[in-house]
Structure formats: C-alpha cells, structure tokens
Amino acid sequence: MSIPQLCDDSFSRIASLMHSAVGLSFSQSKKPLMNSRLAGRLQQLGLRGFEDYAALLESADDGGEFQVAVDLLTTNETYFFREPAHFALLQSELQRSRPQRLAVWSAASSFGDEAYSTAMLLSDLQAQGSIGGDWSILGTDISERVLQSAVQAIYPAERLREVSDQRLKRYCLRGEAESEGLVQIRESVRSHVRFGQLNLCMPIDDIGTFDVVFLRNVLIYFDPPTKSAVVDRVLSRLRPGGLFFLGTAEGRVPCNTPLTVLAPGAYRKGPAK
Structure with missing residues (x-):
C-alpha cells in the first residue's frame, strides 16, 4: 500500500478542526509534518486517503480518533532535566x-x-x-x-x-x-x-x-x-x-x-x- 498524501483541502480541514477545538495552529509549512505523523494512522484504519480521515475527525461519533490525532500531532521529544x-x-x-x-x-x-x-x-x-x-x-x-x-x-x-x-x-x-x-x-x-x-x-x-x-x-x-x-x-x-x-x-x-x-x-x- 502506498503512503497516503495530504492534499491542501484535507490539510485545511484538519488544521481548522485542530485550531477550533484545541487551539493548535498548523501553518502551511507544517503540512509535511501532519502528513508524516498521520499517514501511518490512515493505514492502520484502512482508510483510502486523508479525505476520509478528515471526515472521521469531523464526525460526531469519531470513536475517540480526534484524541488520537491530537496525540500524534503534538508528541515531541522530551527528557529529564531538559534546559x-x-x-x-x-x-x-x-x-x-x-x-x-x-x-x-x-x-x-x-x-x-x-x-x-x-x-x-x-x-x-x-x-x-x-x-x-x-x-x-x-x-x-x-x-x-x-x-x-x-x-x-x-x-x-x-x-x-x-x-x-x-x-x-x-x-x-x-x-x-x-x-x-x-x-x-x-x-x-x-x-x-x-x-x-x-x-x-x-x-x-x-x-x-x-x-x-x-x-x-x-x-x-x-x-x-x-x-x-x-x-x-x-x-x-x-x-x-x-x-x-x-x-x-x-x-x-x-x-x-x-x-x-x-x-x-x-x-x-x-x-x-
């Protein structure tokens, strides 16, 4: 299966949802990051593309997927006694x-x-x-x-x-x-x-x-x-x-x-x- 590619429309839909719901801001420059963080999740769910994933996140009954997406998009490296x-x-x-x-x-x-x-x-x-x-x-x-x-x-x-x-x-x-x-x-x-x-x-x-x-x-x-x-x-x-x-x-x-x-x-x- 080929890796799903994030189009501008799906990126805008997901970015808008993230901003309105939890305040996360994704400029156009973050599109590759969103693609890489979420592509594997689409494959796990057996979805055809990011259009289907955006629709799932927008649905009232997303099965907890919105929280999964937040986790994937916000997890960054951390370690003890940083700074x-x-x-x-x-x-x-x-x-x-x-x-x-x-x-x-x-x-x-x-x-x-x-x-x-x-x-x-x-x-x-x-x-x-x-x-x-x-x-x-x-x-x-x-x-x-x-x-x-x-x-x-x-x-x-x-x-x-x-x-x-x-x-x-x-x-x-x-x-x-x-x-x-x-x-x-x-x-x-x-x-x-x-x-x-x-x-x-x-x-x-x-x-x-x-x-x-x-x-x-x-x-x-x-x-x-x-x-x-x-x-x-x-x-x-x-x-x-x-x-x-x-x-x-x-x-x-x-x-x-x-x-x-x-x-x-x-x-x-x-x-x-």
Missing part, C-alpha cells in the same frame, strides 16, 4: 526563600519527564532542609495517552541521560531481564506527583494556585493570539512573586500579566521592583 539552567535557577531561588509549603504545576507535562525531574530536585532540597516536606507537583496535558504513561513512570534509560548517578541511585529502579534498559521512578518521588487532563485553550477549573509554573515547549503549537491567551490563563494560577518558566527557544510571549525577567525563559510574576 538545566531552569532547574539550577529554581534550586537557587528555593534555597534562598526556604518555603515550608510548595505547589508546582507542569502545565504541559507530556510523558512526565519535567514533573519527575522537578520532584527529584525537590526531594534533594527537602533532604537538605532547604524546603519543607509539604510539596506537591501537578502535571497536566491534553493527551490522555501521554498522561497514562506518565502515571506508570517507566522510561527508556536514555531519557534520563541528564540525571546524575546519585539521583539515579536514590530515585530510580533499573529494569532487569525483559525490562533491561528501562527505568522506573521510585514511589517516594511519585507520591508527590499527580496528573490530570487539561486543555490550556479552555477555561481552567479550580486546580488551585501555584508557586512555580512550567509552560515549556508547548506554545510552538499555537498562533500568536492563542499563545497570549494561554499564557495569561496559566499565569492566573500563579501566585504573585511566583516563578514562571517558558522554553528558552520560545522567547517572551506578549501577555497582560506583568512579568520580571530573571533569565532566558525564566520570569517572576509581577513588575520589577
């Missing part, structure tokens, strides 16, 4: 402020690498007496599939390439036999982390307020107006003076919430003093 300068800054700030309670939100948590990286850091700081034991991390994502994986907390060892040997010993279990090459995060870390599904383009339920928010490497999927709306929506859940992290390659996003720049991709909520 280490952010974690170093977080450590420095917490060692200075020494909070007894701490709430962190990983707002685009994907497979959980970011949430568990933060949990390892906070576990270290708690052991050092720099923070209290009352800390928690919420990881949210639009993809149910990646959240299910995050809860299991099992990863290829290569994804933990930036984790120190000491942390690997303290916080990870190495797989053996048929599980060789896999690593599971220990329960002592996982007990501080919970996950839930959330669409950043919709009003956010009362999930509480946070002292630290990560919103990294997800804004690339949104157009400029959606980016600004998402950032303000997320920042409404960050307490004044809290820390906010964007992907360093994403640059500062225009928003109505005052932010003070601390470092590339790192901000404090509130105007500079």
Whole structure:
C-alpha cells in the first residue's frame, strides 16, 4: 500500500478542526509534518486517503480518533532535566526563600519527564532542609495517552541521560531481564506527583494556585493570539512573586500579566521592583 498524501483541502480541514477545538495552529509549512505523523494512522484504519480521515475527525461519533490525532500531532521529544539552567535557577531561588509549603504545576507535562525531574530536585532540597516536606507537583496535558504513561513512570534509560548517578541511585529502579534498559521512578518521588487532563485553550477549573509554573515547549503549537491567551490563563494560577518558566527557544510571549525577567525563559510574576 502506498503512503497516503495530504492534499491542501484535507490539510485545511484538519488544521481548522485542530485550531477550533484545541487551539493548535498548523501553518502551511507544517503540512509535511501532519502528513508524516498521520499517514501511518490512515493505514492502520484502512482508510483510502486523508479525505476520509478528515471526515472521521469531523464526525460526531469519531470513536475517540480526534484524541488520537491530537496525540500524534503534538508528541515531541522530551527528557529529564531538559534546559538545566531552569532547574539550577529554581534550586537557587528555593534555597534562598526556604518555603515550608510548595505547589508546582507542569502545565504541559507530556510523558512526565519535567514533573519527575522537578520532584527529584525537590526531594534533594527537602533532604537538605532547604524546603519543607509539604510539596506537591501537578502535571497536566491534553493527551490522555501521554498522561497514562506518565502515571506508570517507566522510561527508556536514555531519557534520563541528564540525571546524575546519585539521583539515579536514590530515585530510580533499573529494569532487569525483559525490562533491561528501562527505568522506573521510585514511589517516594511519585507520591508527590499527580496528573490530570487539561486543555490550556479552555477555561481552567479550580486546580488551585501555584508557586512555580512550567509552560515549556508547548506554545510552538499555537498562533500568536492563542499563545497570549494561554499564557495569561496559566499565569492566573500563579501566585504573585511566583516563578514562571517558558522554553528558552520560545522567547517572551506578549501577555497582560506583568512579568520580571530573571533569565532566558525564566520570569517572576509581577513588575520589577
């Protein structure tokens, strides 16, 4: 069977649906990416072409296929302690402020690498007496599939390439036999982390307020107006003076919430003093 090719009409239909439903933005330059990410799915479903797939996504009874398409179009590489300068800054700030309670939100948590990286850091700081034991991390994502994986907390060892040997010993279990090459995060870390599904383009339920928010490497999927709306929506859940992290390659996003720049991709909520 030949690989299905995405025509302009089907691309426009799928892109329009993704934008209206979940805020994802796909310019014409993303057409090859959409083709490559979804072509295999068409073959799995036995569909003749992207016209049929677009019709399936548009139907009221899609059998959950829309969520599958979102998963395929938004999954990107992730690994533990990505952009280490952010974690170093977080450590420095917490060692200075020494909070007894701490709430962190990983707002685009994907497979959980970011949430568990933060949990390892906070576990270290708690052991050092720099923070209290009352800390928690919420990881949210639009993809149910990646959240299910995050809860299991099992990863290829290569994804933990930036984790120190000491942390690997303290916080990870190495797989053996048929599980060789896999690593599971220990329960002592996982007990501080919970996950839930959330669409950043919709009003956010009362999930509480946070002292630290990560919103990294997800804004690339949104157009400029959606980016600004998402950032303000997320920042409404960050307490004044809290820390906010964007992907360093994403640059500062225009928003109505005052932010003070601390470092590339790192901000404090509130105007500079």
